[in-house]
Amino acid sequence: MFRIGAADEGEELLSRLGALTARARELARRQRSRVELAVALQRGMLPQTLPQPPGVRLAVRYSPANHGLNVGGDWYDAFSMPDGRVGLSIGDVQGHNIKAAAFMGQVRVALRALASVTGDPGELLARTNDLFVSLDADLFATCTFLRLDPASGVLECARAGHIPHIWATADGKSGIDNGDGGPPLGVLQGAEYPVACYRLTAGGVFVLLTDGVVEGPSLSLDDGLGQVKRLAEVTAAAGLGINALANGVMKLADTVGHEDDAAVLVVGHDGGMQ
Template sequence: MFRSESLEDGQQLLTKLGALTARARELAQLQRSRVELAVALQRGMLPRDLPHPEGVHLAVGYMPANHGLNVGGDWYDAFTMADGCIGLSIGDVQGHNIQAAAYMGQVRVVLRALASVTGDPGELLGRTNDLLVSLDTDLFATCTFLRLDPASGTLECARAGHIPHIWATADGRSGIDEEEGGPPLGVLEGASFPVACHRLTTGGVFVLPTDGVVEGPSLDLDEGLGKVRRLAEVTAAAGLGVDTLAGGVMKLADSVGHEDDAAVLVVGHDVGSAGRRPPTG
């Protein structure tokens, strides 16, 4: 009798374990499907092609946070504006779910659409911000928008709560942007976004990362920005090109120690093109 009851109990336990295992597999497959959908959504919203203005080179790097349950909302974009200048944006949506990925697509589309109305980066971020505030969601985004004139190398830049960009020149100088920015997009109606002017020099680079590249448990923000600055300085001085620099920045992202999105946009001036070398700043 004892032996029969023990066998029955064991069989019941195995049946319950089998049912739990099947349920766990079903949930895991569902989560994988959600992550794959969100990653596909993210990648589908990123530009397939980058502009190729004479004398300017662009390079990007991107790694989605598709580890475990994380799905983020980092993006980059580059497009030709009506006046022939290049619009460049990079940003990060708060949150790690499919809603963040969808919101990222909204922000990117709004920036492109409003760029046909105004080319001023500060006004563009202001209008985008007010539109996002009107959506009345709990999400917000940080962003940097640059307007690049390929002919002169002039860069007009406005930041909305985003981390600073980094610059370096072919003669060995480098720095981290210290200009004032505005709040994240979608938080405060009527917010203003100051515009700073820089100059892209021959052989110089501008590096625009998201915080997933430079900040995490094993790397604080200042240290991460410093590492990117050194990478930019060495790459520009050696004339290694924007693709090499973007690759080096993404390798740094692997060492940050977390599972956030990571993206970078690198802008460089063709070292083979003719022209003067005005100061960066």
């Protein structure tokens, strides 16, 4: 015998399932749109072109974290300074959301703006830090800032809580910068940032990166930095070029065991400087 009540219950269940499916599709569509917007926001805040001073070569690689809404705030930057030198920065904002991506843009713009007032890396980071502390921002950023003189190859470096950079020379020497740095930007009013000096020689390279490249559940920071150091040493000694090095370093990000922003900035010297 046909049961009217059972048929009605079945139709109601199907109707509810249909509504839930439609809602799930709409939520998925909105999430995709938000991810696309966040990624566009990130990429739009990064430099579209890089300086090309004589004898100096720059290579950058950037991979945003866009799993779900896991959007990070890593950045890189390179720009010409008023005195003819080149400013280089790389950094990482705390957090993994659209707010972190927006804060990344603020830090990058602040560094560029304050570089017109002072080019000294330590003073530049100190002024940027005090600015964000005074704004009472609830985020902070780690950062490395370099000032490069293309005429002499002299590099001046200051770090704000950021992971060390790596250097290698054409004669097979290499190292990891373990010098003192200051706290992250936006944490402590009046913080100081020591400056270290290096010289970029013919065939040599400097590698700046964010922790998403070298640290994660499957790779410790020390091991990751060690692998980049070996890559830089081999690349510089063999004269393979900065693009090959940047590609090799970015492949390392696939082994860290998590999805995070990954940024690499390689500075090289092709022998054109006097």
